[in-house]
Amino acid sequence: xxVKVAVxxxxxxxxxxxxxxxxxxxxxxxxxEVRLRHVRETAPAEVxxxxxxxxxxxxxxxxxxxxxxxxxxxxxxxxxxSPTRFGQVTSQLQGFIDTLGPYWSEGKLAxxxxxxxxxxxxxxxxxxxxxxxxxxxxxxxxxxVVAPGYTDPLKFADGNPYGASKVTGESSELDDTDRDALxxxxxxxxxxxxxxxx
Amino acid sequence: xxVKVAVxxxxxxxxxxxxxxxxxxxxxxxxxEVRLRHVRETAPAEVxxxxxxxxxxxxxxxxxxxxxxxxxxxxxxxxxxSPTRFGQVTSQLQGFIDTLGPYWSEGKLAxxxxxxxxxxxxxxxxxxxxxxxxxxxxxxxxxxVVAPGYTDPLKFADGNPYGASKVTGESSELDDTDRDALxxxxxxxxxxxxxxxx
Amino acid sequence: xxVKVAVxxxxxxxxxxxxxxxxxxxxxxxxxEVRLRHVRETAPAEVxxxxxxxxxxxxxxxxxxxxxxxxxxxxxxxxxxSPTRFGQVTSQLQGFIDTLGPYWSEGKLAxxxxxxxxxxxxxxxxxxxxxxxxxxxxxxxxxxVVAPGYTDPLKFADGNPYGASKVTGESSELDDTDRDALxxxxxxxxxxxxxxxx
Amino acid sequence: xxVKVAVxxxxxxxxxxxxxxxxxxxxxxxxxEVRLRHVRETAPAEVxxxxxxxxxxxxxxxxxxxxxxxxxxxxxxxxxxSPTRFGQVTSQLQGFIDTLGPYWSEGKLAxxxxxxxxxxxxxxxxxxxxxxxxxxxxxxxxxxVVAPGYTDPLKFADGNPYGASKVTGESSELDDTDRDALxxxxxxxxxxxxxxxx
Numbered sequence: 001x002x003v004k005v006a007v008x009x010x011x012x013x014x015x016x017x018x019x020x021x022x023x024x025x026x027x028x029x030x031x032x033e034v035r036l037r038h039v040r041e042t043a044p045a046e047v048x049x050x051x052x053x054x055x056x057x058x059x060x061x062x063x064x065x066x067x068x069x070x071x072x073x074x075x076x077x078x079x080x081x082s083p084t085r086f087g088q089v090t091s092q093l094q095g096f097i098d099t100l101g102p103y104w105s106e107g108k109l110a111x112x113x114x115x116x117x118x119x120x121x122x123x124x125x126x127x128x129x130x131x132x133x134x135x136x137x138x139x140x141x142x143x144x145v146v147a148p149g150y151t152d153p154l155k156f157a158d159g160n161p162y163g164a165s166k167v168t169g170e171s172s173e174l175d176d177t178d179r180d181a182l183x184x185x186x187x188x189x190x191x192x193x194x195x196x197x198x
Numbered sequence: 199x200x201v202k203v204a205v206x207x208x209x210x211x212x213x214x215x216x217x218x219x220x221x222x223x224x225x226x227x228x229x230x231e232v233r234l235r236h237v238r239e240t241a242p243a244e245v246x247x248x249x250x251x252x253x254x255x256x257x258x259x260x261x262x263x264x265x266x267x268x269x270x271x272x273x274x275x276x277x278x279x280s281p282t283r284f285g286q287v288t289s290q291l292q293g294f295i296d297t298l299g300p301y302w303s304e305g306k307l308a309x310x311x312x313x314x315x316x317x318x319x320x321x322x323x324x325x326x327x328x329x330x331x332x333x334x335x336x337x338x339x340x341x342x343v344v345a346p347g348y349t350d351p352l353k354f355a356d357g358n359p360y361g362a363s364k365v366t367g368e369s370s371e372l373d374d375t376d377r378d379a380l381x382x383x384x385x386x387x388x389x390x391x392x393x394x395x396x
Numbered sequence: 397x398x399v400k401v402a403v404x405x406x407x408x409x410x411x412x413x414x415x416x417x418x419x420x421x422x423x424x425x426x427x428x429e430v431r432l433r434h435v436r437e438t439a440p441a442e443v444x445x446x447x448x449x450x451x452x453x454x455x456x457x458x459x460x461x462x463x464x465x466x467x468x469x470x471x472x473x474x475x476x477x478s479p480t481r482f483g484q485v486t487s488q489l490q491g492f493i494d495t496l497g498p499y500w501s502e503g504k505l506a507x508x509x510x511x512x513x514x515x516x517x518x519x520x521x522x523x524x525x526x527x528x529x530x531x532x533x534x535x536x537x538x539x540x541v542v543a544p545g546y547t548d549p550l551k552f553a554d555g556n557p558y559g560a561s562k563v564t565g566e567s568s569e570l571d572d573t574d575r576d577a578l579x580x581x582x583x584x585x586x587x588x589x590x591x592x593x594x
Numbered sequence: 595x596x597v598k599v600a601v602x603x604x605x606x607x608x609x610x611x612x613x614x615x616x617x618x619x620x621x622x623x624x625x626x627e628v629r630l631r632h633v634r635e636t637a638p639a640e641v642x643x644x645x646x647x648x649x650x651x652x653x654x655x656x657x658x659x660x661x662x663x664x665x666x667x668x669x670x671x672x673x674x675x676s677p678t679r680f681g682q683v684t685s686q687l688q689g690f691i692d693t694l695g696p697y698w699s700e701g702k703l704a705x706x707x708x709x710x711x712x713x714x715x716x717x718x719x720x721x722x723x724x725x726x727x728x729x730x731x732x733x734x735x736x737x738x739v740v741a742p743g744y745t746d747p748l749k750f751a752d753g754n755p756y757g758a759s760k761v762t763g764e765s766s767e768l769d770d771t772d773r774d775a776l777x778x779x780x781x782x783x784x785x786x787x788x789x790x791x792x
Contacts, residue, residue: 042240042293086302086338087722087755088331091292095240098289110547122744123753128681128722129334133286135531135541136327140284140557142545144588145531149538150716151506159717159763161536161681169753192540195592285524285557308745320546321555326483326524333729333739338755340743342786343729347736348518349704357519357565359483359734367555390738394789438636438689482734484727487692490685491636500680525730529682532723536680 003193005032005186006075008067010039010082010092013053015119015168017061022174022182023079023117030190035075037067039096069100073108076193078143079186080134081117083168084126088133089118097137110142113193115185116163123167131162144196146189154180201391203230203384204273206265208237208280208291211251213317213366215259220372220380221277221315228388233273235265237294267298271306274391276341277384278332279315281366282324286331287316295335308340311391313383314361321365329360342394344387352378399589401428401582402471404463406435406478406488409449411515411568413457415560418570418578419475419513426586431471433463435492465496469504472589474539475582476530477513479564480522484529485514493533506538509589511581512559519563527558540592542585550576597787599626599780600669602661604633604676604687607647609713609762611655613776616768617673617711620777624784629669631661633690663694667702670787672737673780674728675711677762678720682727691731704736707787709779710757717761725756738790740783748774 005027011017017038024036038061041048048054072078082089089097103109116134120126131147138145149161158164158181166178174182203225209215215236222234236259239246246252270276280287287295301307314332318324329345336343347359356362356379364376372380401423407413413434420432434457437444444450468474478485485493499505512530516522527543534541545557554560554577562574570578599621605611611632618630632655635642642648666672676683683691697703710728714720725741732739743755752758752775760772768776 042289043296047297085292085296086298087334088286088292088295091240091289091296094283094286094289094292097286098241098283099245100284104284104546107547110545122750122755124718124721124759125338125744125753125755126722127718128720129726132528132532132723133331135535136285136528136558139531139541139543140323140545142543142547142557145535145541145543147535147538147541149506149536150500150719151503151538156716156763159719159761161538161716161719162532165718167753169750192592195594196588198591198594302744305745308743320552320557322520322523322561323546323555323557324524325520326522327528330525330726330730333733334726334756337729337739337741338743340741340745340755343733343739343741345733345736345739347704347734348521348698349701349736354518354565357521357563359518359521359736360730363520365555367552390790393792394786396789396792438685439692443693481688481692482694482698483730484682484688484691487636487685487688490679490682490688492685493682494637494679494685495641496680521734529727532681536719 001197003032003077003190004075005077005190006035006037006071007079008037008071010090011057012083014057015166015172016081016083018174019117019119019166019182020081022179023186026183027186027190030187032190035071037065037071039067039092042092042095067096069103073103075112076197077113077189079115084118084120084130087126087129089130104141112143113146113189114138114143115146115189117165117185118163119166119168121169127160127165128162146192148185148188151188152184154184199395201230201275201388202273203275203388204233204235204269205277206235206269208288209255210281212255213364213370214279214281215255216372217315217317217364217380218279220377221384224381225384225388228385230388233269235263235269237265237290240290240293265294267301271301273310274395275311275387277313282316282318282328285324285327287328302339310341311344311387312336312341313344313387315363315383316361317364317366319367325358325363326360344390346383346386349386350382352382397593399428399473399586400471401473402431402433402467403475404433404467406486407453408479410453411562411564412477412479414570415513415515415562415578416477418575419582422579423582423586426583428586431467433461433467435463435488438488438491463492465499469499471508472593473509473585475511480514480516480526483522483525485526500537508539509542509585510534510539511542511585513561513581514559515562515564517565523556523561524558542588544581544584547584548580550580595791597626597671597784598669599671600629600631600665601673602631602665604684605651606677608651609760609766610675610677612768613711613713613760614675616773616776617780621780621784624781626784629665631659631665633661633686636686636689661690663697667697669706670791671707671783673709678712678714678724681720681723683724698735706737707740707783708732708737709740709783711759711779712757713760713762715763721754721759722756740786742779742782745782746778748778
C-alpha cells in the first residue's frame, strides 16, 4: 500500500522549512504520498514586516497549502516540526495544535505513527526539550511514537535519539549530517507505518 | 521594601482566570504591588464567537490591561499560568512568550523569582508536564525558580510539587484546597523575593 | 502469531507489583506469552530489614525470576513500571536500565513496543514526570512507544494519557479504574505488536 | 557570611568527577566552604572489575568522603551531577536520592539553592533531559532552582541554559568552554545564596 505522510511544521526564517522539505522529498522517494504543510502565521504583521528574512520566508510560502487537522486525520505518518522558543514549540505551531480538539475527541488522530524534528539557535537550548514536548503531545493524541533512537550508526553523528534536530547557530544550511538524520527519521517512520497497515 | 508581583496568564473559560485573581488578591494582602495581566487572545474571532463561555470570559476581561514583556522586567516575582493543551501551554500564552526575545537578550528577565500554575480537564493530562514546560522556560530566562515542593503540609492535599494546579474536570470553581495551594505558592515566592532584595 | 510480553518492574511495598500482576494476567488472557519480572533489589539490607512491609514484599517475590536484558530482547511488547522517587524512577529500576548498554549497542532492544506504568504517593508528584522519563528511555532504545492517550472512554476516568498510573496515597489496593486502565494499556500494546509482526 | 556548598555527584570514568572538582575549586576560590562528595558505587563488583577505567576511577576516590543526606541539610548551595543513562541520572545517583525521604519529610532539604550538571556520550542524548530530571527533583525538595539561563555571554558558547554539561564523546578532558560554564554555574548559585542569607 501507499503510505500517506503529513509533514506539518512552522518556520520563521527557513531552517525548519528546509528540514521539512527534505523530509517530504525523501518520503516521496520512498513511494509515499506526501502533504507538506506549514501552519498559519499568527504573529501580528507589524512584527514580521520589520524582519526581512522572516518576511521573505512568508512570501516564499504564500501560495503553499496551509495545515489543517484533516491532514493528520488523512495521514498514516505525521512528522511535526518547530523551531524552539525557550524550550517549547512556537506559538504558531501551538496555535495549530490548539485546533485539534474536535478531531482528537472523535479519535481521528490516534493510532498513527508520529515523529518530530526541531531547530534551535543554541547548542543545548531546546534540542531535546522541544522534541520531548512534541512526544508528550503525541501521547495525548494516542499516537504511536517512533523516535529514531540510535537505530542506525548515523544517529551517533547527529546524536539526537528523540527526533531530528539542527543547531542553526552553527549554520542555517542543511549539511550531510542533517540530511542523513532527516532521511533516517522519515524512512523509519514509513517503515513502521507499512508494517502497521500490512 | 515592597515586592512587585506580576501574575501573567491565559484563560479561555475562566478557571485559570479565577486562579490568577486569587494569586493577585493574596499577593496584595501580603503587601505586594501587583500587576494582574492576561495575555492577548490570538484565536480567530470565528472560533471563540461560537463558544458562549469563552466569548463571555473575553467580554469580562475586555477592559483589563494586557500583559507586556515590560511587566516581567518590572516585577520581582513572576507567576505564570495557563490551561494545558495536550501537555503544553496554550498558543495564546506561548504567543506572549514568543515576544520576550528582545527583553531576554538584554538580560531584563533574569534573576527574578518565577513560579507557575495550571489547570487541566483531565486528572493527569498536563498537571505536571505543563508546569515542567513553564519551569523549562524559566530556566531559559535565567530565572530563580521557586516551586512549592511539599514545603507545607497543605501541599499534601493538592499534591503538586511543581506549582499550583487545578483539575477543572472535577469542578471549575476554586475550592479550599485550590485556594490554599495558590496562597502558599505566591506567599512563598514573595518570601524568597524579599530575602533576595533585602 | 503469539505476542511475547515482558512486564518489568520494581515495587517496594506491593502496589506496583499488583499493577504488574494485573498486566501479566490480562496479557495472558489475550493469548500472549508473558514474562513477569521484577528487578533486583539494590537497597542495603539494613534499610529494608527495618521496614516490615518492604521486607514482606521481598519475601513474597523471593522465588520469582528476576529481570534480565534478555527479557527485553525476547519480547515484542515491553511494559516497564516503577513507583516514583521525586519524579523519577527508583534506583532499583534504574539499576536494571543501567545494565542495558551492551544489548542497546547491538540493537537488540529497538523496534519493540514499549509502554509504561507508575504509582505515586501524592496526587501530582510524579504521575506524569515518571512516565515521561520512561518514554524518554524508550526513545533512547529506539522503541515504538504506544502510550494510551485517550483512545478509550475509560481513559477519562483514570485520566493519564502517558501510561497507567495509580495514586497509592488514596489506596494501595487496585480498584476498577486502575484495572481498566491497566487492561487497556497492555491490550492496546499487544494489538500494535500484532499488527507490526503480521 | 560564608556560603556552604555541597557538590554531590556520581562518575564512572572520571569526566563528571573532573566537572565536580572544578566546581569545588571555584567555589572555594569564591570563599565558600565546600563539601565535595561522590555517591556510593552500587554496581556489582563483577561489573566494574571488568572495566579498567571504571575500576581505576573507583580506586582514585576510594579514600574520599561519601555523600550523605546530611551534606544537603548542611549546605546553602547544592550542586548535583551525574552522567546520563538513556536521558536519566545513573542508578548510583538515584540510589542516593532514594535515601532522602526522611530528611525531605522533615523539611531539611527545602529552601536551599540547587543547580545541576551532567555529561553525555552523544551530542543530544541527555544533555537537556538529564538536567530537567534533576530540576524536577529539586522542585520535589522545595528547592530554589538557579539554572544558568543565558545570564552571561559565555553561556552562548556552551549553550545549555538548564545547567552545565559536557559532551564526553567529543573529549573527556575539560576545555575552556566547560570550565567557563562550570565556574559560571557555581558562582551564580553562590551569589543567589549570599543574597538569600543576607
